Amino acid sequence: MESLHSDNTSILLQGVCKEYNHKHVLENLNMDVPKGCIYGLLGPSGCGKTTLLNCIMGTTMINNGKIKINIKKPSDVGLMPQEVALTTVFTIKETFQFHGKLLGMTNNEIEKTGDELIELLQLPQFNTRIGSMSGGQQRRVSFAVAFLHDPNILLLDEPTVGLDPLLSHSIWEYLIQQVARSHKTIIITTHYIEEARQANKVGLMRKGTILIEGSPAEIMQIYNSDNLEDAFLLLCNQEEKKNKIKRILPPTSTATVQSPLSKNRSFSFNRLIAQTYKNFLFMTKEIQLLLFILIIPVISCFVRNIAWGGDPTGLILSIVNHDTLNCSTEPLRGCNYEQSMSCRYLQHLYNSSNFIQADKKNLEEAKKSVLNNNAWGLIYFGPNFSSSLIDRIFSEITDIKNESLETGSIQVQMDSTNKIISDLIKYKLSEEFNNFLKNLYLDCGWQDALARAPIKIEEYIYGSKHPTFTKSQTASYLMGIFFYIPVVVTLGQIMPEKENGVMQRSRAAGMKTMEFIIPVAILQTILSIIQISTAFLIEFIIFKNPLVSSIWLPGSMLLLQAFNGLCFGLFITSISDSVSFTMTLSTAVVFFITSINGTLWPMEGVHPFISKVIWWTPLALPSEALQGITARGWNIFHPKIYLGYAALVGWAAVYLSLTYLFNYNKRLKA
Known part of the structure; x- marks a missing residue:
């Protein structure tokens, strides 16, 4: 494949074949477009006209x-795609500025040419938003964009669809003038066959091949017809008769061939700047979206800290106390063996503020309250509980009676359907009983150490004396949200452009993959820095979650995680062109990996079957590393920390590689 150096021919196609899903889209197609003419490519919808233009453009x-x-x-060629392919939140001026910068035009050139095109195409004022225009006006803006950089060759895909006859006529007059004045070459596709009589040369296309080429007059003369449409029908009937004899097509090569337009395109800072300009302009146009993106971490972190990890309070326990008839509301202190030990213990229990006492007459009534979901458990003190407990304290081990052991015990029955609440009840019952005994021993002048288990918890190496679920899950939670938010933002940026054809138009203008990714990464980085800063303010300053290191190491890890989310978002967009599918898939994947990264439950508690695999998931090692930095103060040289960084870099490389492979494969099949 090579550029054409003939003075008389602009575009030449020889034996072009394109196969998609084992179906011939273009079959041995030959096409000769002379220089300085309008070439009308005619044919019904689905015959391959748009595919042919995409092959010429190299997309x-x-x-x-x-x-x-x-x-x-390459910029000598301009394209107007079949879709409008414009960003609807932009004005006409902003649209011209983006596409002009994309093709290396100066601001003065953009403004001068834009004024001429607005007057010619009867467009609204420069500051009119694309989304507020009618469909016909939007197509005229799309037409203007194709002419903006004054290309020598123009490929126009159905430019007059949806336009009124007068405007269509004026567009054809403009095209004819451009060919006469500037010797431009224009290929215009249409299924309005009679409209193409104004072309210098037409090609009649059907089922992926051009049946005949020539001037409209020549073709009508060959088929002895007064109009092109009748000539086209006669030609199609002849082809149908030929096709009754089965044609044997030459085998299609599995190799791929590029258009000269897609070759030797180097990295361009003009295109990079244009795409960066477009991304930032889009965000300034969508203020509500921008504020929502920035406020998500604030809301989620705030809600997490007030809704997660606090000890449940107001838990109702049904009390059946057959040890005494009535407990005094006065504090029970002193070394008085005649006091009700059950009442003294209950005072300790309810001073903890976790429980509400509901007195019941008997076990049956108390159990019924639990069965009816009116209480989380019942506590039963049998007759003579106090005296039996004192006997247990003073009796020698060999002298204690079984009866004292039985009646000196507190019987507890619980609703254990909620693990966290049932574990809390068991823990508090045990803790407050120890406190009750300790106070009793102190009041009696005994060594309170005898009332405690022979286990002494020394100063904590990491963490605090009273850890909470909220504090322990801070790192994994931050890792989760700074993976998910960039995924969603990336999908929100890319998928609409893929769906409305803006990305295809940018690619046709020469946009390379890195020229697209870098501006997205720049915008994401700025947004992520703001989001991380606000999240740190909420998590570590307002709610005082543990941060025993400087902010730079955890900040850099979260920023790298945000880039990881961006890369994953790019990978998801390469899989499908459906907005609903990509959003659903990304949400499902993110939900799965955040479910096993320690946010909802410690990773050490997973099933043994996946305990070895879980550490290879995208968030596991980074979450462990961030926890080590913020709560333990580990530095970059600790194995857990550099493994976390390595995991982030490794997964980003995997996502980018898969993105390249999927996009390359789709381009081969397109």
Whole structure:
């Protein structure tokens, strides 16, 4: 494949074949477009006209054949796609500025040419938003964008669809003038066959091949017809008769061939700046979206800290106390063996503020309250509980009676359907009983150490004396949200552009993959820095979650995690062009990996079957590393920390590699 250097031919296609899903879209197609003419490519919808233009532009590869184009540089070709392919939140001026910068135009050139096109195409004022225009006006803006950089060759895909006859006529007059004045070459596709009589040359296309080429007059003369449409029908009937004899098509090569337009395109800072300009402009147009993106971490972190990890309070326990008839509301202190030990213990229990006492007459009534979900458990003190407990304290081990052991015990029955609440009840019952005994021993002048288990908890190496679930899950939670938010933002940026054709138009203008990714990464980085800063303010300053290191190491890890989310978002967009599918898939994947990264439950508590695999998931090692930094003060040289960084870099590389492979494969099949 090579550029064409003939003075008389602009575009030459020889034996072009394109196969998609084992179906021939273009079949041994030959096409000769002279320089300085309007070439009308005619044919019904679905015959391959748009595919042919994409092959010429280089956005779709062919399997066989040659494409030669008489150009000096890729920007000598302009494209108007079949879709409007414009960003609807932009004004006409902003649209011209983006596409002009994309093609290396200066601001003065953009403004001058834009004024001429607005007057010619009867467009609204420069500051009119694209989304507020009618469909016909939007198509006229799309037409203007194709002409903006004054290309020598123009490919116009159905430019007059949806326009009124007068405007269509004026557009054709403009095209004819451009060819006469500037010697431009224009390929215009249409299924309005009679409209193409104004072209210098037409090609009649059907089922992926061009049946005949020539001037409209020549074709009508060949088929002895007064109009092109009748000539086209006669030609199609002849082809149908030929096709009754089964044609044997030459085998299509599995190799791919590029258009000259897709070759030798180097990295361009003009295109990079244009795409960066577009991304930031889009965000300034969508203020509500921008504020929502920035406030998500604030809301989620705030809600997490007030809703997660606090000890449940107001838990109702049904009390059956057959040890005494009535407990005094006065504090029970002193070394008085005649006091009700059950009442003294209950005072300790309810001073903890976790429980509400509901007195019941008997076990049956108390149990019924639990069965009816009116209480979380019941506590039963039998007759003579106090005296039996004192006997247990004073009796020698060999002298204690079984009866004292039985009646000196507190019987507890619980609703254990909620693990956290049932574990809390058991813990508090035990803790407050120890406190009750300790106070009794102190009041009696005994060594309170005898009332405690022979286990002494020394100063904590890491953490505090009273850890909470909220504090322990801070790192894994931050890792989760700073993975998910960039995924959603990336999908929100890319998928609409893929769906409305803006990305395809940018690719046709020469946009390379890195020129697209870098501006997205720049915007994401700025947004992520703001989000991380606000999250740190909420988590570590307002709610005082543990942060025993400087902010730079955890900040850099979260920023790298945000880039990881961006890369995953790019990978998801390469899988499908459906907005609903990509959003659903990304949410499902993120939900799965955040479910096993320690946010909801410690990773050490997973099933043994996946305990070895879990550490290879995208969030596991980074979450462990961030916990080590914020709560333990580990530095970058600790194995857990550099393994966390390595995991983030490794997964980003995996996502980017898969993105490249999927996009390359889709381009081959497109």
